[in-house]
Amino acid sequence: MSDQVRVRFAPSPTGALHIGGVRTALYNYLFARKTGGKMLLRIEDTDQTRFVEGAENYILEALNWVGITIDEGQSVGGAHAPYRQSERKPIYMEYAKKLLDSGKAYYAFDTSEELDAMRQTFESQGSAFQYNAISRTRLKNSLTLSAEEVEAKLSAGEPYVIRLKVPAKEEIRFKDLIREWVVVHSSAVDDKVLMKSDGMPTYHLANVVDDHLMEISHVIRGEEWLPSAPLHILLYRAFGWEDTMPKFAHLPLLLKPEGNGKLSKRDADLGGFPVFPLEWNDPVSGNVARGFREDGYLKDAVVNFLAFLGWNPGTEQEMFTMDELIEAFSLERISKSGAKFDINKAKWFNQQYLKLQSDEELAKQYLSDVELEKAVKIVHLFKERVTFPQEIVQEAQFLFNAPENYDEAIVSSKWNDDAKKGIVAFKEALPALDNFVAEEIKHLLSAELEKAGIKMGKIMQMLRVAITGVGAGPDLMLSMEIMGKTEVLARLEKAVSTLGV
RNA sequence: GGUCCGUUCGUCUAGGGGUUAGGACACGUCCCUUUCACGGAUGAAACACGGGUUCGAUUCCCGUACGGACUACCA
Incomplete structure (x- = not known):
């Protein structure tokens, strides 16, 4: 070996x-x-x-x-194929037989019902039933039955399992790479089933x-x-x-992120986050479980996030590519205690990795129905503002759809004389602007406002509301550039007539 | 109940006999800015408890408490 x-x-x-x-x-x-x-x-x-x-x-x-x-x-094969245990069935029986022959295992004929009943009886008396060195002498198995009886049952096709004959008094100690020495006495281990009555091995044997x-x-x-x-x-x-x-x-x-216990599917439903890598359509229940991938998590973010749940490099570096993880990884640095699943951290990683993606790539992937040059601008406008790529598409909606209504609070406080004067002046001057790009738009706006004697900061938010309907969003000049002159003009026209001057 | 494992900020964690106990997420404040976000700065925030050992324990040992996993002819 x-x-x-x-x-x-x-x-x-x-x-x-x-x-x-x-x-x-x-x-x-x-x-x-x-x-x-x-x-x-x-x-x-x-x-x-x-x-x-x-x-x-x-x-x-x-x-x-x-x-x-x-x-x-x-899926890839190899020298030890097959790699699906159901296809290795004969192997396990062969090895179980070896244990039988060497006296390390035995046949047991007790039915599940009988054992369940035993367990219940023991439980009602406040103790736990164990199929072990003591109890096996009183149960139906090849240790208590005569060779003839066993042979008869076997040839009659009576169902049986094969159990490991766990030694009564033996110390089992092993050095776990993460937990150091672990010592258990064999009396605490029961005679586990090795081969099930359907001829399949249990996990332990296989x-x-x-x-x-x-x-x-x-x-x-x-x-x-x-x-x-x-x-x-x-x-x-x-x-x-x-x-x-x-x-x-x-x-x-x-x-679990809150409370105690192992992370489960329930937590996903409760917390509104995925607990599976990919979306899963359960063929039995018909339920669909959300996946990290479908929720918009980037694989690099998931890997980085997962790697840090129970392991850390011992440095202050947070962002790791798969290659860097390989380089830095060691079993010694895995922690002993359980880690609560904090989806916030996953989101943060996602945001970081999203920013690292190129505008072109994201544009092609998520805004394929928009002209590439425009799509790239849109991605650029939103990439650093969102956590998930699909949010770019959602957030960008206002670029395509004129506002139906305007933020009431802002209108009532900011739609004043200065704003009216400034915005109308800007609107009037706009048609003459040939090169409709952010920088030129800004020049025009500040020139018009200067002429009117209005400070830009005074009316910017109102201008934003007039064009987008809401008081917050990405760079307005770039937004206008993407919308195009005609659209901006139309929106200003509509805002002025709706809000009145 | 039994067996085993674990316990540093709210969370992920670094550290390790003498430290202002470090970083990240989240949170607060400030700056930047046309707003929001990003970014930058800054703040609040932890060694479960009790005994030892020691000049000195958060760090080592032992208990206690708490938490978890397992306890199927499931993996």
Whole structure:
């Protein structure tokens, strides 16, 4: 086995990929690139009851969108194919049999109903039921049943599961790359099901077998897996793979923005922000969940934002391209505690990255129905004022549509004699202006106002209201330039006649 | 309940035995400006608590509290 870094992202295709999953994928990717290792993608679809149409594609598209490229795995292939666990089904039974043969695992015939009943009984007595070294001696399994009975059940096709025979007294200690030493006693681990009665492996078995077979060097996953890490280590031991066991790094959780607990879909609905990278149309419920991409977040912003949720470079640099993240990334700088999901920060990053985009690019992408030269001017006018690209289009509406009414408060206080005189003078002088550009318009305006003895500041806001209907907005001169002389004239005409002189 | 993990401004975090505890988001004020925004400046804002160890703990150790994850034939 080489000492090359090989990491994997192993999502389950049960719906839209959660943004926390994207962060996990990102950290794996950054680590792989940083170390010159490989990034694998494995699809963990061992739960046939939770299969969701389109989910795998969604994962692929989401990773592709944020710029995480896969070296080996589902969608690109590789030496350890297949990378979809459902297609590796025979492998798991083969390995489970090895454990059976070596006495590290056993058949169990207890039904789910029986076990549920046990759990309830225990719970009503204030304790928790565990299928473990003690209770297994009183349950229906190949440890308590005679070889003949087991054989009879098996050949009769009776449903069974295969469970790990967890040692009664063994200390399990491992050094998590983020949390240092973690020690758990095997008595706290129960005899987890390895093979389900439908012939599919559970996550635990499939995960360990595949990580071993695929020569994974580092398992970087969410903290929710920390409690089952001891079990996985026991499994590596049972297989005799302890020497090549991957190193573990358990990432801090992404928490709700307010209150406590893990970030969930509910928070998205409550807070009015996305919690999925891409929009997701659930084929079962028919619900549509919003996505960062569709909401107008730039992928660079999402990556930068996500990278900083649980990790930081230790410098005061905030803006990082993917290449810079790769350069700066290290597992050691990942924090231990959970990070609250603060959408404000994401918005700020988006604003920063939006400003970095070229006017031309944005114009082509978002104002494709407007003549390019004009579209570029519009983008330039709004780019630094908005958070999302689509806001440019929304904000620009006033350039295309003359105001229906005028801000009452401003009209009543600013539509005075000076304003009337100045605006009318400007309107009268306008037709003679040939070169209708911002600078010339401004010259004309200040010349006219000077002639009339009016200070520009006195009437600017009223002029803005006359032309746009509202008291605030981007540079008025540039706005007029974009509207064009005819339109400006028409609007001034309308304002004067509507408001009266 | 049990097991495990965690705890520095409201939020993301830097730091680490002696610091004016640093930065960013958000917030306040001021400046710039034709308004709004951008930008600039500036302000308010934190070491959960209790014991040790130490000349000295926010930093190390132990408790407590609080929070979280897990506790399925789901991943």
